[in-house]
Amino acid sequence: MYLGVDYYPEHWERERWDVDARLMEDAGVELVRLAEFAWSRLEPEDENYDFSWLDEVISILGGHNIKVILCTPTAAPPAWLINKHPDILPVTRNGQRMSFGARRHYCITNRNYYYYSERIIRKMAEHYKDNPQVIGWQVDNEFGGPKCYCEGCRKEFQLWLKRKYGTLENLNKSWGNAFWSHDYTAWEQIPLPVVYYHNPSFDLDFRRFFSDMTVRYSNMQIRLLKGLNSGKFVTHNFMGLFSELDYYDLSREYDFVSWDNYPRDSSNRYRAALAHDVMRGLKKKNFWIMEEQCSYITREDITRTFPPGEMRLWTYHCYAHGAEAVVYFRWRACNFGIEQFHSGILQHDGTDNSISYRELKQIGKEMGKIGPEIENAKIVSPVAIIYDYENIWVNLAYQEKPMYDYPGEILRFYRSIKRLGINVDMIKSSDDFSNYKVVIAPLLYVMTDELAKNIKDYVSGGGIFIAGFRCAIKDESSNMLKEVLPGKLRDLFGISIYAWDNIRDMAVEIKDRDGKIYRGDTFADLITPEGAEVLAQYNSGWYTPYAAVTVNRYGKGKAYYTGCGLSQEFYDSLMKQLLSEYSIKDIVFPEEVEVNIREKDGRRFVFITNFSDKSVSIKIKRDMRDLITDKYINGETELSPFGIMILEG
Ligand SMILES: [Zn+2]
Structure with a gap:
């Protein structure tokens, strides 16, 4: 089982990398995710590659026994590429071509984008194929949009419909196009759903099409990486209850699912639990957390800072539902950029005095001990x-x-x-x-x-x-x-x-x-x-x-x-x-507490998580050993605020 962090060395000066690697190792970090949005630093100009900085940071991390997951950087096409091929930019529903900026600014069917994506992935995969420290790949980042309404997508959609329905007669019938005079007499007449009121059948097919096109682009990356990098895993960071893609289809060719868990606060505990179970269900196996919330997060608003203990609680909640690795987003809060009010394990000051860093150290110590015991333990459900x-x-x-x-x-x-x-x-x-x-x-x-x-x-x-x-x-x-x-x-x-x-x-x-x-x-x-x-x-x-x-x-x-x-x-x-x-008979617990069970080799691990910021009382009706404290417990016992136990027995 791994404990890791998402690291963006390109955001910090070179002298800082050694300090970060040492602090990571001290806290028990064994894994770092790199290069997620680093295209402009890996290929600063068309066909001009620079992997030297990434080689160096990987080597520094290696000196501290830290393995690496590399990302294909395709979630953020660089400005030179957009300038050369502006057709890569998606078109919004009202027909406006988006400008360069933010991220995910590409049309998922664009052939030029396929070409440049394949080229950078091939370069990276060939460069790192023999590096044993690089254990796997994350494809892109958080697939899911924006949906594109360009002419190219419209043509792809028409082709997709032709493959599905064969004849316009079938399509007209399936969509009920007798309604409001919507019958088509040529495939080229079929628009994209850009108006407010549209046919539900049409809408459903467009959703299927968008999902299929995303799966096609994702599979291109998976096949490329697997062809060039045998032995390294390939995964993607899914988004829990995100609903615009068929995640069963999307996950099919990945080795395992990982996902980005941002529960915000304990009022969302059941949704977070459900999301874990949905993620485990995609491939019917345990999963990774590739981005775990470590404190306040931002986008439209800024959420509360996790009080001491809450990051640890959410971490064990992941393990309780079948996580095999937890990687935190992000190592250090960034001083610039869109997410500058988004917490890291370290705050902007970079010192080791943050709440999250202290907690990570505790989790690292605990998981060093109990990780091997619970690794690959299954979730069985009636x-x-x-x-x-x-x-x-x-x-x-x-x-x-x-x-x-x-x-x-x-x-x-x-x-x-x-x-x-x-x-x-x-x-x-x-x-x-x-x-x-x-x-x-x-x-x-x-x-x-x-x-x-x-x-x-x-x-x-x-x-x-x-x-x-x-x-x-x-x-x-x-x-x-x-x-x-x-x-x-x-x-x-x-x-x-x-x-x-x-x-x-x-x-x-x-x-x-x-x-x-x-x-x-x-x-x-x-x-x-x-x-x-x-x-x-x-x-x-x-x-x-x-x-x-x-x-x-x-x-x-x-x-x-x-x-x-x-x-x-x-x-x-x-x-x-x-x-x-x-139902659990040997433990009595209040509403604030969630109980999950993992099993392995005839052993049964009961994860008990207290979502309250107050102590609660639970009753254990027979001798059970807490893996974390190594103590046997029986009878009425106090669970501290955000407290957890992993009981065996
Ligand atoms: Zn498009």
């Missing part, structure tokens, strides 16, 4: 939640704003499962569900015959499937289905839905079978049971005759339908009922 980019995009493709909060709908279930101390896997709808006791699918709009079969096979074999509202309402082209809802899954759920409503600010009551009242929110599918058992009923106005939550036996399993958003206690009680056999 429950999975479907996280699907097609559904995210369909949810986004409505008048420029999401219809519902996709991660928010997932978090209703996720929070309740985490409160039981149970691990969660995030999966694709096409995955094999058979390893899971329960599979949950909020906002599963798109339903195909294959998916319906996958779900029905799972349930008839004994699985428990839970759908959120708006399930199976659309086809793959984002068109509403003509079937009675929930369409292809009507027999599975044993229900029909003929009416629904957007709840908005209305006060809606839901009453369960014991007479307990919950608040309904967001959306209401008004369910008519057709064989299903009613678990809760609407209890407000014209909704009252309808069911809100149902369960249906199907083969050896059960299918639940939750027709609306409900208060958290509802999910708490449902998850407790379905998953109680998997």
Whole structure:
């Protein structure tokens, strides 16, 4: 397991490099990421390369036993290149070509950009291929935009559509182009979606196209690096819950996923936890953190400084969810540039007196001891939640704003499962569900015959499937289905839905079978049971005759339908009922605490993380050893503010 930092030696004078390397080694840093945006220093002029400074810094770091990840510098094309080929700059939705500046200022389909990207990558890969200190590569930085609306992209889009649909007749039909006279009679007529109101089918295909073009550019880099640098890993820094790219596709050819974790503060703890699980789910294996927040961050605003202990807490939270390395952004706060109010492990003054540096030293010492024990320990989960980019995009493709909060709908279930101390896997709808006791699918709009079969096979074999509202309402082209809802899954759920409503600010009551009242929110599918058992009923106005939550036996399993958003206690009680056999029994912990488990060679490591800035009490019901203090604990014990424990037993 590695502890590392993102380092930009080109931001500091040469004399400082030795001091930095010594301070890094003292704190337990074993890995440094370099050259992320350094194109203008690696190729200051067209075909005029200078790797001497990078060679020197790598050699200095080597003297302190620090390994290196190099980045391909393509997230920041230099000014000379843009000046030579201004067509590389992306065009905005309103038709304006962007100027040079900031970063990511390139069109993802531009052939000139492919040429210059390949050239600098080839040079770097050949130069460092025999350097054993360079262990791997990060491709580009945080793929994801801006989307480009240039003529070149328009032509690529038309080609992409031609490959997909074959004929204009197919395309016109799939997009429903009879509506508002949108029929195309030549491929060249098809525009990019630059107007405000556009067809949801068109919008969905443009999102798929943008994702595919990004994957194509990313794969070009991966293949180049792997061809020239066998033995060195290739990864990319993903962005957690970022939704503009199909991360399953993007991650396919990388050796592993790494990602940039900026949780901001503890109010976002469940979103950060969910993001870790989404990242682990992309390749179904442990991941790296390539940029970990070490204190205040900036862009539109400046967040709070982490109080002592909080950086350490977030670090162990990463390990708890399956991280194999944590690399902090960044080594030292920069005195200039756009991110000058963005903290580093060292502050602008460069002294070793910062809160983050002291904490890094502590983490370095701890991980030196426990890292080998927990390395490659797996996360095993009895429950999975479907996280699907097609559904995210369909949810986004409505008048420029999401219809519902996709991660928010997932978090209703996720929070309740985490409160039981149970691990969660995030999966694709096409995955094999058979390893899971329960599979949950909020906002599963798109339903195909294959998916319906996958779900029905799972349930008839004994699985428990839970759908959120708006399930199976659309086809793959984002068109509403003509079937009675929930369409292809009507027999599975044993229900029909003929009416629904957007709840908005209305006060809606839901009453369960014991007479307990919950608040309904967001959306209401008004369910008519057709064989299903009613678990809760609407209890407000014209909704009252309808069911809100149902369960249906199907083969050896059960299918639940939750027709609306409900208060958290509802999910708490449902998850407790379905998953109680998997909940943590030997540790009692309050709401502020999250518990995760990793397993290895028959050993079980329980990560306990306190997200509160106050001490909390937990109860351990049998002898367990804390890996950090090496002490055995049993009974009531105090967990300090932002405190952590890794218990074995
Ligand atoms: Zn373009």
